Amino acid sequence: MATDPDSKSNLGPLSRWTNRIITDQDARDRLYRVLFYAITIFFLVTTLFPFYWLLVLALTPNNEILSGGWDLPFLRPQGFNLAAFQEVFQQIPFHLYVLNSFILATMTTIIVLVIASLAGYVFGRLEFPGRGLLMLGILMISYFPPAAFLLPLFDAFVGNAIEVPFLGVELFTPPRLVNTPGAMVLPFSALFLPLSIFILTTFYAQIPDGLEDAARVEGTTRLGALFRVIIPLSAPGVATAAVLTFISVYNEYFFSSIMSLQNEPQEWSPLVGGILSYQTQYTTEFNLMAAAAVVGVLPVVILVIIAQEKIVSGLTAGALKE
Amino acid sequence: MANVTLEHVTKSYEDVVAVDDMNLDIRDGEFVCLVGPSGCGKSTTMETIAGLTKPTEGTIKIGDRDVTKLPPKDRGVAMVFQNIALFPHMDVYDNISFGLRLRDYDKEEIDRRVERASDIVQLEGMLDRMPEEMSGGQRQRVAIARAIVREPDVFLMDEPLANLDAKLRVHMRTELQRLHKQLDTTIIYVTHDQAEAMTMSDRIAVINGGELQQIDPPLTCYNEPTNRFVAGFIGSPSMNMVDCELTPDGLESDSFAVDLDPATLSGTGVGDHVALGIRPEDVYPVEKADELTASTAPIEVTTDVLEPMGDEIFVYLKLEGAPEDETMEGERSSNSLLMSVDPDSDIAEDDQISVVLDASKLHLFDGDSGDAIAHGIVDIGAAAADSAVAESEGGD
Numbered sequence: 001m002a003t004d005p006d007s008k009s010n011l012g013p014l015s016r017w018t019n020r021i022i023t024d025q026d027a028r029d030r031l032y033r034v035l036f037y038a039i040t041i042f043f044l045v046t047t048l049f050p051f052y053w054l055l056v057l058a059l060t061p062n063n064e065i066l067s068g069g070w071d072l073p074f075l076r077p078q079g080f081n082l083a084a085f086q087e088v089f090q091q092i093p094f095h096l097y098v099l100n101s102f103i104l105a106t107m108t109t110i111i112v113l114v115i116a117s118l119a120g121y122v123f124g125r126l127e128f129p130g131r132g133l134l135m136l137g138i139l140m141i142s143y144f145p146p147a148a149f150l151l152p153l154f155d156a157f158v159g160n161a162i163e164v165p166f167l168g169v170e171l172f173t174p175p176r177l178v179n180t181p182g183a184m185v186l187p188f189s190a191l192f193l194p195l196s197i198f199i200l201t202t203f204y205a206q207i208p209d210g211l212e213d214a215a216r217v218e219g220t221t222r223l224g225a226l227f228r229v230i231i232p233l234s235a236p237g238v239a240t241a242a243v244l245t246f247i248s249v250y251n252e253y254f255f256s257s258i259m260s261l262q263n264e265p266q267e268w269s270p271l272v273g274g275i276l277s278y279q280t281q282y283t284t285e286f287n288l289m290a291a292a293a294v295v296g297v298l299p300v301v302i303l304v305i306i307a308q309e310k311i312v313s314g315l316t317a318g319a320l321k322e
Numbered sequence: 323m324a325n326v327t328l329e330h331v332t333k334s335y336e337d338v339v340a341v342d343d344m345n346l347d348i349r350d351g352e353f354v355c356l357v358g359p360s361g362c363g364k365s366t367t368m369e370t371i372a373g374l375t376k377p378t379e380g381t382i383k384i385g386d387r388d389v390t391k392l393p394p395k396d397r398g399v400a401m402v403f404q405n406i407a408l409f410p411h412m413d414v415y416d417n418i419s420f421g422l423r424l425r426d427y428d429k430e431e432i433d434r435r436v437e438r439a440s441d442i443v444q445l446e447g448m449l450d451r452m453p454e455e456m457s458g459g460q461r462q463r464v465a466i467a468r469a470i471v472r473e474p475d476v477f478l479m480d481e482p483l484a485n486l487d488a489k490l491r492v493h494m495r496t497e498l499q500r501l502h503k504q505l506d507t508t509i510i511y512v513t514h515d516q517a518e519a520m521t522m523s524d525r526i527a528v529i530n531g532g533e534l535q536q537i538d539p540p541l542t543c544y545n546e547p548t549n550r551f552v553a554g555f556i557g558s559p560s561m562n563m564v565d566c567e568l569t570p571d572g573l574e575s576d577s578f579a580v581d582l583d584p585a586t587l588s589g590t591g592v593g594d595h596v597a598l599g600i601r602p603e604d605v606y607p608v609e610k611a612d613e614l615t616a617s618t619a620p621i622e623v624t625t626d627v628l629e630p631m632g633d634e635i636f637v638y639l640k641l642e643g644a645p646e647d648e649t650m651e652g653e654r655s656s657n658s659l660l661m662s663v664d665p666d667s668d669i670a671e672d673d674q675i676s677v678v679l680d681a682s683k684l685h686l687f688d689g690d691s692g693d694a695i696a697h698g699i700v701d702i703g704a705a706a707a708d709s710a711v712a713e714s715e716g717g718d
Contacts, residue, residue, distance in 0.1 A: 215409070216394045216395060217372055217401040218468070218472075219472075221393065221395065233409075
């Protein structure tokens, strides 16, 4: 009988295997190990393969890419054209595009962290009427598609007067911000603030009140307690908010391509603008675009590695004893 | 020069009054305990003194300065918190010197003071440790060092020992008293543990429901509580309370009577409900009645549960004729008495015995307001005591 646990011979191979997994601790451990590696390898492949493929494209001469003459095994560079990494900087001043993105990202990150820290303190640690509604309002901004803000912002940033809609009453004339960092950093900061505020609110709310009280009795103001105690103890949260903001701005193209009118590095055109410069009306140099992308990724990789160390050290040092 | 004065301090939240018209006058160098049950407003009172909470009304003075509107850092106070609140990202040295560094003391001065403070609390050689590497008692000592290193006018301690285990708590209690003797600074200490308050303080401020009930030296609070709440709160185990009615002959409860002349009591009259309070150590087996200067008539009781403590035995006594009733929080049911007897007494459970109450240690409280009416009713007269002895002899 199949229900009799002794007569295993009646069971099919799958049932027998399942039975063994359930009853045998060693078999179970082996299965978990296999599953762990399978899933890890799956994620590693899906995340790392694009980088590998960029490297393959960068090393393969462009005519090989265009002719499609890939011989087997398929997934390897057709040639070893390291010169592409040099050519990237010779054709256009690509380093300036990278620098632009880096500066824009750094400025935005600093602005976002300062404002989001103050807002996170207010939302996370103070009780006041309307807190929930206000928080919801801030989060709602992040639900809007950025494109919705594009037209009015562009209109303002090229220096047209701001008017009251339908009435034609002129309010003020903003400075002409296009082709300057201001035209990009301002909208980026506004768009990425809600997420950072949300992250930091959660982290700051978890710091025990006693620590802030202790800092204030010891001689800090509320602001001093925020910067000397709450922020250092929320290092993982601050690092997360900083990395997310930095990477988003570093990769940003939509706003900057429009606010930088000519796609010139002198006009604060960003990294992606630089990569797209290898594409002209008649030619597309895939190998250079791939090489530029690899070069462009490096600063962020370095940053994330540094930040990650900080995150890990923050997690181990911040064990709060209540 | 750092006396602390609270004048009409009230702190109310939307629908709760946490502190209600608190008036305290704490003298320079005094060790005062604010004591009361959870949620009585003692911590809120302390927070208003520290400046962490702004009072809704009233004035707070430290020394001669009105500090009501000053932020905590400008009040000259240091605080030790219940959850210790060491900064986990700093080592012991940085924790202790935190306040000094904020005030821009020079390096040598900071070193000197940190060394002295860590000396006082016996933390030598631990200055480079992180808080998480230390035991609870060590952490508490760091917190105290952090407070004393700034040489504040006033120490505020908010249940600093509550999170320590019992043995360490008793040890730290002694250390705090020694510290107070050494520093001679005003200490305001919040606790819900009346034993801590009794042993450490110069004066106890008993708080309930946001209102100050009594502020007096520990023994005054113990022997002459101003109301039923203080009587029940101070002392462990707490005072026996028996509901009585005042008759022309004296007090009458459901199970026993106490002779006394109602005319000797002011503020109450025949027919009023009163509560009779007697501490467990003032209840005696009837054989000891002749050792007392004044005692009540014998009361027939049945012993219930015995709690041997080693140095004494607590005996729960069931009063006869008293109904099962609801009890006030923190008090025993009024149909039973607790008696403390010598450990060598041959008393057993479920015995029928007679007990007497030491009349000089009786407390009377108003049945409605709970305010004290009288402490010690000595003029019961020798007759009652004599009759008690006679009856006990007759019973043998």
